[in-house]
Amino acid sequence: GENVEQHPSTLSVQEGDSAVIKCTYSDSASNYFPWYKQELGKRPQLIIDIRSNVGEKKDQRIAVTLNKTAKHFSLHITETQPEDSAVYFCAAVPGGSYIPTFGRGTSLIVHP
Amino acid sequence: DAGVIQSPRHEVTEMGQEVTLRCKPISGHDYLFWYRQTMMRGLELLIYFNNNVPIDDSGMPEDRFSAKMPNASFSTLKIQPSEPRDSAVYFCASSAEAGNTEAFFGQGTRLTVV
Numbered sequence: 001g002e003n004v005e006q007h008p009s010t011l012s013v014q015e016g017d018s019a020v021i022k023c024t025y026s027d028s029a030s031n032y033f034p035w036y037k038q039e040l041g042k043r044p045q046l047i048i049d050i051r052s053n054v055g056e057k058k059d060q061r062i063a064v065t066l067n068k069t070a071k072h073f074s075l076h077i078t079e080t081q082p083e084d085s086a087v088y089f090c091a092a093v094p095g096g097s098y099i100p101t102f103g104r105g106t107s108l109i110v111h112p
Numbered sequence: 113d114a115g116v117i118q119s120p121r122h123e124v125t126e127m128g129q130e131v132t133l134r135c136k137p138i139s140g141h142d143y144l145f146w147y148r149q150t151m152m153r154g155l156e157l158l159i160y161f162n163n164n165v166p167i168d169d170s171g172m173p174e175d176r177f178s179a180k181m182p183n184a185s186f187s188t189l190k191i192q193p194s195e196p197r198d199s200a201v202y203f204c205a206s207s208a209e210a211g212n213t214e215a216f217f218g219q220g221t222r223l224t225v226v
Binding site for chain 1: 155
């Protein structure tokens with residue numbers, strides 16, 4: 001089955017800095033890579049996703065990159081704000097199974 | 113649609129008691145997932161259903177755990193008997209038939225077994 005590794009487990013930045021979270025996956029059949037944000041005490045919610053036919057996708061301050069050859073993908077947050085503080089999960093979904101395998105999560109702390 | 117609805121939001125029970133968690137997926141979604149979230153293990157997939165049929169329950173930790181989906185709009189996760197190590201947040205999520213699409217999570221049930 002799919003295995004997703006996520007790093008770092010904790011990331012602390014100053015407001016205005018950039019934050020990068022990296023994930024690797026094992027199943028070359030994976031073709032959908034969503035990122036979820038979970039605020040304290042809340043449900044995980046999708047913030048951005050990327051499919052295997054695209055190398056990069058951007059939505060305002062958030063961007064995701066995908067390297068299928070190396071089997072890794074990353075989340076980039078620019079100009080971080082305190083409200084970006086949350087746990088971020090990456091996931092990989094193999095084509096055909098539709099079952100997301102999640103990384104362990106990254107706790108992002110943005111200091112004002 | 114109100115999204116995925118879970119109940120109860122919080123459950124405190126004594127060790128040995130039966131616990132039933134409930135989930136109503138988004139209408140029209142053919143996939144339903146039960147996850148358990150703990151600090152130690154992150155988000156673990158327990159079981160998932162496709163069109164009300166359990167497809168993979170390999171994530172269910174023990175025979176004490178069971179899940180059902182009697183119809184397209186309702187699923188339950190039951191723990192009998194419950195143990196303190198079952199304490200966690202349990203999420204239900206659903207996604208559309210098209211596959212490779214967003215999974216919508218419920219608010220979760222925080223279970224505490226004392």
